[in-house]
Amino acid sequence: MNSPFGLFMPGKRPGRWPGTDCSVETDLVAVAFSGGLDSTALLHATARLGMRVLALHVHHGLQQQADDWAAHCEREARALGAGFACTRLTGAPAPGDSVEAWAREGRHRALHQMARAAGADLLLLAHHRQDQAETFLLQAMRGAGLAGLAGMPRAQWRDGVCWARPWLDRPRALIRAYAEQQGLRWIEDPSNGDGRFARNRLRQAVWPAFPAAEAGLAQAARWVQQADALAAEVAAEDLARLASAERLDLTQLAALSPARASNALRAWLATHTAAPASLVERLLAQWRPGATQSWPAPGGALHAYRDGLYWSAQVPQGQAPMPVDLSRPGLYPQPGWGGAWLVEAAAPGIATARLARLVQRARGGAEQFQRAPASVPRGVKKACQEAGLPPWRRGGPLLFDGDLLVAMAGLGMDARAFASQDEPQLSLRWLDDSALPQREGAMHSAA
Structure with missing residues (x-):
């Protein structure tokens, strides 16, 4: 032999x-x-x-x-x-x-x-x-x-x-x-x-x-491998039309055949969580157009909002205020918050001196946010509603310089904190974890 x-x-x-x-x-x-x-x-x-x-x-x-x-x-x-x-x-x-x-x-x-x-x-x-x-x-x-x-x-x-x-x-x-x-x-x-x-x-x-x-059973496994590969190809084609890393269009998903909708949903969920089959079935059966709904899932939760499906990772409760230095360009992951601050050289922005002395904390309830220099401050809840920010993303984090709100995840920079034209400045933007793999940049830790 x-x-x-x-x-x-x-x-x-x-x-x-x-x-x-x-x-x-x-x-x-x-x-x-x-x-x-x-x-x-x-x-x-x-x-x-x-x-x-x-x-x-x-x-x-x-x-x-x-x-x-x-x-x-x-x-x-x-x-x-x-x-x-x-x-x-x-x-x-x-x-x-x-x-x-x-x-x-x-x-x-x-x-x-x-x-x-x-x-x-x-x-x-x-x-x-x-x-x-x-x-x-x-x-x-x-x-x-x-x-x-x-x-x-x-x-x-x-x-x-x-x-x-x-x-x-x-x-x-x-x-x-x-x-x-x-x-x-x-x-x-x-x-x-x-x-x-x-x-x-x-x-x-x-x-x-x-x-x-x-x-015979081994041959059956080979046939299933082919079927699984075909299902993955179909899901990729469907998700190219129906989804982004953050949102799945539930209205278009519901227009597919039941088997194809289940296949696409399972593929999208696999990028976020190990969802059991029962969760896929329950979500497809319970979702109603226009409804705001939530389903717990391993490691976080799924949310239906304005006919889109969103994933949110579990964020520990009671995050204590902490100082952060964002005075240099880069990507600053915030463990426990499900995202990162992206700091870039752009205007309008925040003065670099102010970015070095920020404090990050959760929303308290009485904060106000000013969207643009010509607008008036509004309550954060109202500003979130106007921006279409889903309810589960309205808790922060928020950045403060003293009592001045500088930026909030999902809303962006507060216009009251903008630097003057002659000041060194950088812009701030929040990226959810689902968007982070799509970007490259310098990685810094919040100090």
Whole structure:
């Protein structure tokens, strides 16, 4: 049996790896190495290519043999001429939490950190066809949508590292045959027989009873991946017409078919929050044209206002007044307020001397705001209504120089604070977090 199943190209540099769609730049390949059958075979096959290979092992601390397993993995990696790195997870699952989920999240985080630290931009994982079929079935039983039913991607870039699964369409029997033919040694984890874990129950009950189901379920996951990609394309086309980063047009959304409206709404929400399917259904059913409505969501809230849908991040209550120095151009994020002050060289503006001595605080209730030099001061509530500022964005922050209101998020600069023509001056503008990724500029911290 040759280097396994024709999945890899020979040569010193990986380039584009067949079966992964990853074009990588370095000649260092990282392999997630648990020491089990699948990852042992993958590490062995990769090490035969003659390039630099790094085995990454995660010590979960959940089994008494974990120290011995880490030592075994290091010996095997060194014997194959591969480098070795190991991270031990700290902490433990909270009472009632899933041990599987805790271990998976910690493992993914550790693998990514080790790969980045080593300078590897390709990380290979030994998932195979049965793993994909199990993922599809488990997600289906949880009532997952397309993204969940699509299972594991063959390749996915995450923060500078391509996570690739070159054996995702291969049956495990072929991997075992390769390992046995090569005389490889691997770890048998006793927890694989523990029926408390959902995947183990599938392996014990479903696959023996339905041996042909593995291939069919894995094929179903591939079809779902195509459907998910198509849904994303349709959503992108719809959102190009219906939405900006800050606002989704609910009137136009309602004109779409129910399935297409749900698809577009889920795509827009995904840029702001991990919205459950029930929230999408509830919002589509409850919204009424012209109504001002709100729905709580993870990390914040959704607001319908003037037939647009807006996202607002959760802002901690009771923000204390704090001094800020905005006397230089740049972008000044304000943690906890959901945005940043943008300071630019423009007129009309505020004198730089005044910008150096500002105090930022929340709205108190009696403030007045003057929109232009020729206008008269109005109560902030009235000024917000005239500016079309949604109710949830009327709390601030506000900037003061002593008792003089200088600027308010959403309303802009108060005309009473404008500098005279001969004074050095800068303009102020508030940007919500949703608008920040669209801009580039110097980053400063409020002092």
